[in-house]
Amino acid sequence: MISTKSRLILKGKTKEHRINCLAIQSPLAGVSDHVFRKLIRKWAPKALLFTEMVNATSLNLGHGTKKIAKLSKELGPIGVQLFDYRPDAMAEAAKQAEAAGAFLIDINMGCPVKKISKKGGGSGLLKDASLAAKIVTTVANAVDIPVTVKTRLGWDEASSDPISFGLRLQDAGAQLLTLHGRTREQGFNGKADWESIAKVKAKLSIPVIANGDIRNPDNALQCLQQTNADGIMIGRGSMGAPWLIGQIDLAIRGEPIFKTPSAKEKIIITLEHLNGLIESNGDHGLLIARKHINWTISGFPGSSDLRKSLVRIESPFKAIKLLEESIKSVSS
Numbered sequence: 665m666i667s668t669k670s671r672l673i674l675k676g677k678t679k680e681h682r683i684n685c686l687a688i689q690s691p692l693a694g695v696s697d698h699v700f701r702k703l704i705r706k707w708a709p710k711a712l713l714f715t716e717m718v719n720a721t722s723l724n725l726g727h728g729t730k731k732i733a734k735l736s737k738e739l740g741p742i743g744v745q746l747f748d749y750r751p752d753a754m755a756e757a758a759k760q761a762e763a764a765g766a767f768l769i770d771i772n773m774g775c776p777v778k779k780i781s782k783k784g785g786g787s788g789l790l791k792d793a794s795l796a797a798k799i800v801t802t803v804a805n806a807v808d809i810p811v812t813v814k815t816r817l818g819w820d821e822a823s824s825d826p827i828s829f830g831l832r833l834q835d836a837g838a839q840l841l842t843l844h845g846r847t848r849e850q851g852f853n854g855k856a857d858w859e860s861i862a863k864v865k866a867k868l869s870i871p872v873i874a875n876g877d878i879r880n881p882d883n884a885l886q887c888l889q890q891t892n893a894d895g896i897m898i899g900r901g902s903m904g905a906p907w908l909i910g911q912i913d914l915a916i917r918g919e920p921i922f923k924t925p926s927a928k929e930k931i932i933i934t935l936e937h938l939n940g941l942i943e944s945n946g947d948h949g950l951l952i953a954r955k956h957i958n959w960t961i962s963g964f965p966g967s968s969d970l971r972k973s974l975v976r977i978e979s980p981f982k983a984i985k986l987l988e989e990s991i992k993s994v995s996s
């Protein structure tokens with residue numbers, strides 16, 4: 665594995681896989697669908713983006729295929745994140761995702777949702793390093809593309825040992841480790857512990873990606889400096905701000921950063937997002953769009969009123985009309 669200042673190189677079985685942008689988009693359940701990814705691409709054409717986490721067993725049973733259906737048509741690298749606790753189910757699903765056009769397979773070892781972790785998947789794997797390693801090896805044997813892991817610092821503070829866990833995954837064949845600087849017990853509380861990420865980075869030979877509380881180009885650079893990580897992953901900061909990965913990429917490259925979109929541009933982005941969700945989901949697209957509307961339509965005069973009106977509207981046609989009118993009436 666080689667990491668340089670501007671790219672990461674992962675070794676697949678038959679060829680190298682280059683990541684030419686050190687700012688990476690998090691997998692975000694309920695958020696990072698293909699419509700969201702298409703928006704991010706405008707500002708970050710080379711970034712590694714992720715699907716929402718996909719249940720491996722469901723994929724094998726033919727459900728959840730929508731999450732990987734359009735991968736081959738998308739521009740740029742897309743990682744498929746899988747979760748489960750059964751190595752063979754994970755391997756089967758990984759093959760499907762590879763055939764669909766995945767750039768890499770990421771294994772979720774951090775999801776705190778009880779339904780998942782109590783069966784042993786997601787963050788449940790933090791309690792069973794042997795099974796976690798077996799999943800990595802089984803999946804890596806099944807596909808040609810790189811296999812990576814996204815995890816947390818541990819199940820709880822008392823049992824946290826991310827260096828041993830990371831080394832175990834590295835030995836099992838993981839090509840890259842993304843570390844969210846919190847334990848499962850913490851959920852999203854407290855501050856992400858970048859110091860602990862730095863300690864893991866210092867011990868592993870595979871690339872380590874720092875994750876947690878990166879919200880803007882300045883603190884992205886701070887995180888890179890503090891952790892010496894090979895890249896950073898951004899989750900919540902990009903919700904409602906599909907341009908953020910692009911801004912952070914430029915900051916890392918030391919290039920001038922474009923301005924955050926104006927009020928008018930934010931409304932245009934929201935309209936595009938809504939249209940994409942309706943195209944993909946029919947009228948239900950409006951319901952899915954509501955959270956994005958809440959996040960993006962903010963921070964400018966009149967945004968609160970516009971947001972409130974938009975989330976009350978029940979017809980996609982009326983929501984589109986209101987956005988179109990707002991684009992005309994807003995000054996910049």
Ligand SMILES: Cc1cc2nc3c(=O)[nH]c(=O)nc-3n(C[C@H](O)[C@H](O)[C@H](O)COP(=O)(O)O)c2cc1C
Nearest residue numbers: 690691692693716717814844876877878898899900
């Ligand atoms: C709405 C939401 C959905 C998430 N879905 C996933 C997921 O599918 N897979 C995953 O590994 N992490 C998921 N996460 C965790 C994020 O990827 C990320 O690790 C976490 O939010 C910390 O990074 P941040 O501070 O940049 O948000 C999710 C987080 C949120 C808020």
